[in-house]
Amino acid sequence: MHTAQDLYPSRVGQQEKIINRKDPVVYGDQQSESPWSLSPSQLKQFDEDGFLVLPNYLPSLVDSIKNEAQVLKKKLAGRDERVLEPDSGELRSLFALHRHSEFLADVSRDARILTPVEQILASQAYVMQSRLNIKPAFKGKSFAWHSDFETWHVEDGMPRMRAVTAWIMLTENTPYNGPLYVVPGSHKKFVSCEGTTAQDNHKTSLRQQKAGVPKPESLEAMLDDKGIQGIYGPPGTLVLHECNILHGSPDNLSPWPRSIAMFVYNSVKNKVQEPFGGIKPRPEYLSDPDMTPLKKSTKLI
Amino acid sequence: MHTAQDLYPSRVGQQEKIINRKDPVVYGDQQSESPWSLSPSQLKQFDEDGFLVLPNYLPSLVDSIKNEAQVLKKKLAGRDERVLEPDSGELRSLFALHRHSEFLADVSRDARILTPVEQILASQAYVMQSRLNIKPAFKGKSFAWHSDFETWHVEDGMPRMRAVTAWIMLTENTPYNGPLYVVPGSHKKFVSCEGTTAQDNHKTSLRQQKAGVPKPESLEAMLDDKGIQGIYGPPGTLVLHECNILHGSPDNLSPWPRSIAMFVYNSVKNKVQEPFGGIKPRPEYLSDPDMTPLKKSTKLI
Numbered sequence: 317m318h319t320a321q322d323l324y325p326s327r328v329g330q331q332e333k334i335i336n337r338k339d340p341v342v343y344g345d346q347q348s349e350s351p352w353s354l355s356p357s358q359l360k361q362f363d364e365d366g367f368l369v370l371p372n373y374l375p376s377l378v379d380s381i382k383n384e385a386q387v388l389k390k391k392l393a394g395r396d397e398r399v400l401e402p403d404s405g406e407l408r409s410l411f412a413l414h415r416h417s418e419f420l421a422d423v424s425r426d427a428r429i430l431t432p433v434e435q436i437l438a439s440q441a442y443v444m445q446s447r448l449n450i451k452p453a454f455k456g457k458s459f460a461w462h463s464d465f466e467t468w469h470v471e472d473g474m475p476r477m478r479a480v481t482a483w484i485m486l487t488e489n490t491p492y493n494g495p496l497y498v499v500p501g502s503h504k505k506f507v508s509c510e511g512t513t514a515q516d517n518h519k520t521s522l523r524q525q526k527a528g529v530p531k532p533e534s535l536e537a538m539l540d541d542k543g544i545q546g547i548y549g550p551p552g553t554l555v556l557h558e559c560n561i562l563h564g565s566p567d568n569l570s571p572w573p574r575s576i577a578m579f580v581y582n583s584v585k586n587k588v589q590e591p592f593g594g595i596k597p598r599p600e601y602l603s604d605p606d607m608t609p610l611k612k613s614t615k616l617i
Numbered sequence: 618m619h620t621a622q623d624l625y626p627s628r629v630g631q632q633e634k635i636i637n638r639k640d641p642v643v644y645g646d647q648q649s650e651s652p653w654s655l656s657p658s659q660l661k662q663f664d665e666d667g668f669l670v671l672p673n674y675l676p677s678l679v680d681s682i683k684n685e686a687q688v689l690k691k692k693l694a695g696r697d698e699r700v701l702e703p704d705s706g707e708l709r710s711l712f713a714l715h716r717h718s719e720f721l722a723d724v725s726r727d728a729r730i731l732t733p734v735e736q737i738l739a740s741q742a743y744v745m746q747s748r749l750n751i752k753p754a755f756k757g758k759s760f761a762w763h764s765d766f767e768t769w770h771v772e773d774g775m776p777r778m779r780a781v782t783a784w785i786m787l788t789e790n791t792p793y794n795g796p797l798y799v800v801p802g803s804h805k806k807f808v809s810c811e812g813t814t815a816q817d818n819h820k821t822s823l824r825q826q827k828a829g830v831p832k833p834e835s836l837e838a839m840l841d842d843k844g845i846q847g848i849y850g851p852p853g854t855l856v857l858h859e860c861n862i863l864h865g866s867p868d869n870l871s872p873w874p875r876s877i878a879m880f881v882y883n884s885v886k887n888k889v890q891e892p893f894g895g896i897k898p899r900p901e902y903l904s905d906p907d908m909t910p911l912k913k914s915t916k917l918i
Contacts, residue, residue, distance in 0.1 A: 454833045458868050491792050492845045497870060532755045536872040544793045544871055566867040567759050569798060570845055571837040 322592050324477075324506050327470050332510045332531055334538070339477040341366070341503060341558060343583075344438025352431035362436065366503030366561035367547070374484055375552030377423060377616065381577050382486055384419050385448050391416060397601045402523045404455040409522060412601035413446040413577065420446070424579045425613040429482045432556060433581045436480050440609035441581040444468070444479065444588070445602055448486075449576050451494045456568035458494070460529045463507065464580070465560040467521075467528050470513055470593035472603040477503075478586040479559040483578035489548050494568030496555075499535070500542040502562035507534045513593040518602060530562070538562060584609050623893050625778075625807050628771050633811045633832055635839070640778040642667070642804060642859060644884075645739025653732035663737065667804035667862035668848070675785055676853030678724060678917065682878050683787055685720050686749050692717060698902045703824045705756040710823060713902035714747040714878065721747070725880045726914040730783050733857060734882045737781050741910035742882040745769070745780065745889070746903055749787075750877050752795045757869035759795070761830045764808065765881070766861040768822075768829055771814055771894035773904040778804075779887040780860035784879035790849050795869030797856075800836070801843040803863035808835045814894040819903060831863070839863060885910050 322328075323338050341363045346356075354362070362368045388410055392398050397416070399409040413420040423429075424443045433441055450456065464481065468474040489495050507530040517527055530538075547555055557563070559580075568574055582588070584607055591597055623629075624639050642664045647657075655663070663669045689711060693699050698717070700710040714721040724730075725744045734742055751757065765782065769775040790796050808831040818828055831839075848856055858864070860881075869875055883889070885908055892898055 454836075458870065461870065491847055492798060494867070497793060532872055535755075539872065546792055564870050566795070566870050569759060569762065569865050569867050571833055571840065 324469050324508065325592070326466050326508045327511050327513045327527060327593050329512055330508065330510070332534060333508050334534055335506050335508055337477060337504045337506055337560065342436050343478065346435050346438070348431065348435050350431045352428045353435050354432045362556060362558070365500040366558040367498055368556045369547060369549060370554040371549045372552050373554040374428060377484065378486055378551045380419065381423065381484065384417050385410065388413065388417055396599060399522045401452065401455055402457055406452045406455050407450050409450065410448040411445070413448060414443045414579070415601065415604065422613055422615050425610050426616055427612040427614050428617065429554065429579070430610060430612045433480050433482060436556070437478055437581070437583040439583045439585045441583055442604070442607045442610055443579050444582040444604055445580040447578050449578065451568045451574035453568060453571045453573045456494050456574065457524070458567050459565045460525050461535055461562055461564040462525055462528055463560045463562055466507065466509065468559065468603070470528065471518065471591050471595060471598055473589040473591045473597065474582065474586060475589055476586050477560050478583040479580060481557040481559065481578060481580045483555050483557065483576045485549055485551050485553040486575040486577060487573055488550050489553070489574055490572070491546055491548065492570040493572045493574040494565050495574060496547045496563055496565050497544050498547065499538050499562040500545055501540050502538040503558040503560040505538055506560060513595050515595050517595070518598050535562065625770050625809065626893070627767050627809045628812050628814045628828060628894050630813055631809065631811070633835060634809050635835055636807050636809055638778060638805045638807055638861065643737050644779065647736050647739070649732065649736050651732045653729045654736050655733045660737070663857060663859070666801040667859040668799055669857045670848060670850060671855040672850045673853050674855040675729060678785065679787055679852045681720065682724065682785065685718050686711065689714065689718055697900060700823045702753065702756055703758055707753045707756050708751050710751065711749040712746070714749060715744045715880070716902065716905065723914055723916050726911050727917055728913040728915050729918065730855065730880070731911060731913045734781050734783060737857070738779055738882070738884040740884045740886045742884055743905070743908045743911055744880050745883040745905055746881040748879050750879065752869045752875035754869060754872045754874045757795050757875065759868045760866045761826050762836055762863055762865040763826055763829055764861045764863055767808065767810065769860065769904070771829065772819065772892050772896060772899055774890040774892045774898065775883065775887060776890055777887050778861050779884040780881060782858040782860065782879060782881045784856050784858065784877045786850055786852050786854040787876040787878060788874055789851050790854070790875055791873070792847055792849065793871040794873045794875040795866050796875065797848045797864055797866050798845050799848065800839050800863040801846055802841050803839040804859040804861040806839060807861060814896050816896050818896070819899050836863065
């Protein structure tokens with residue numbers, strides 16, 4: 317049982333409804349002298365929109381990450397960390413990069429990423445989850461609209477909204493290769509979804525998510541004058557993405573894969589508990605139990 | 618058996634290959650004094666790219682077409698002219714608009730549409746096919762890459778490339794509601810596809826096309842420096858679309874349907890024969906046997 321109150325009940329058998337966010341978006345006073353810290357206007361934009369795009373931010377890491385991904389793909393053959401496309405069976409995602417690769421663990425600690433993350437969270441952080449998304453050319457299927465936090469809360473026991481996802485574009489992200497769509501501002505609300513969660517839901521949801529997907533009416537209610545926004549950029553672009561922003565992506569019809577490497581940073585002050593959905597915790601490759609605070613590294617700079 | 622030679626063999630059991638177009642794109646000398654004719658530069662663009670967008674061209678027709686579509690939806694209940702979405706079972710397409718509605722037959726003859734069509738074809742034309750595509754909000758699924766001509770040639774017996782599709786946007790077409798993607802210039806080649814065609818292929822292909830879909834390698838080979846282009850515009854925008862241009866569209870993840878009304882104009886000099894794929898002809902709602910030349914109308918202007 318939980319000691320903490322469930323501030324964001326979802327999939328607990330009630331009717332779907334939209335409730336207010338009960339946590340800050342940007343924590344603390346955010347002053348920072350680091351060359352890699354975000355400016356006040358960038359922090360303001362992240363606070364308002366729920367995401368921030370830093371074009372062409374880490375171009376020198378792209379080839380090394382791609383090469384390491386090839387190594388990992390083989391190393392993890394036959395393991396659950398590899399998730400396949402629902403129709404074609406091609407590789408869709410590869411999880412726990414930071415657990416299986418020293419180099420990718422270094423990337424996750426890179427001061428250029430970790431500085432803005434800690435600035436937003438006003439605390440140290442650890443990598444709760446990391447993954448490579450491939451979105452293969454022609455065969456990459458859509459991701460339904462969802463809030464990551466909703467899943468992490470219900471299925472992993474993340475109590476509060478105090479986590480940031482940082483993802484690096486490994487190929488150009490264009491309007492045509494199944495880009496990420498976000499609803500700017502949606503991170504300030506929470507869609508408490510209908511239904512309940514099956515044990516082992518993750519065994520199917522990572523291929524095609526069905527539980528925790530808001531209804532059309534809820535999505536529509538979240539849209540303000542910024543509507544839906546696509547996130548595009550050249551390889552090496554870094555995107556900071558608030559844990560609760562609604563996002564999804566269409567099929568990739570193009571001949572260009574849309575590949576990204578993604579690290580989920582949870583605040584060490586946001587200790588993961590038992591899943592709020594009453595299920596058993598998900599495997600460690602989806603929610604890392606090692607909450608040791610990351611130390612910023614300049615090794616790759 | 619055919620009297621005409623098959624200039625564009627496809628799905629005849631051979632390996633996929635790309636061959637050259639053997640027909641003009643813009644026929645005749647194209648001079649026209651009509652207020653609705655295309656300019657030389659517009660014709661040049663159509664010739665080069667294979668499509669032309671006329672933004673906000675017929676705004677006054679949009680509401681009337683939408684209202685008439687509602688009437689037709691009921692009138693055609695239970696008939697094959699209604700095609701449903703592969704997953705959700707929502708209405709995806711409605712065929713033979715010009716056969717079931719006097720008003721939509723008037724639209725098909727509208728001088729603002731028919732003048733540029735006849736100019737491109739350098740002949741009179743008839744409506745070979747017409748349809749409403751709904752692309753419903755959230756549930757509209759993708760259309761795979763294909764050339765319409767390939768289907769019309771193999772399954773309907775259209776001998777040459779001398780047809781133009783004109784479609785009217787009934788809702789705003791945006792990057793987010795499953796817009797049409799085209800490969801500019803692809804109409805100058807022809808992808809002779811693998812496989813053969815099953816009898817009654819149209820009973821499944823209109824929901825999800827599998828035969829006549831070029832391989833990834835072929836699509837890639839067709840891309841020039843213009844890459845892939847999305848077609849966007851406000852309601853009332855008219856798009857002229859060469860019969861052989863490669864096009865497709867992603868799923869609609871947005872809360873906005875992407876609805877269009879579409880008329881396929883075949884030249885009366887391009888008389889449809891027996892299907893080149895060796896199958897029995899498709900139903901009349903897909904390929905109208907009435908080749909009476911249309912008379913331009915100014916009734917709705």
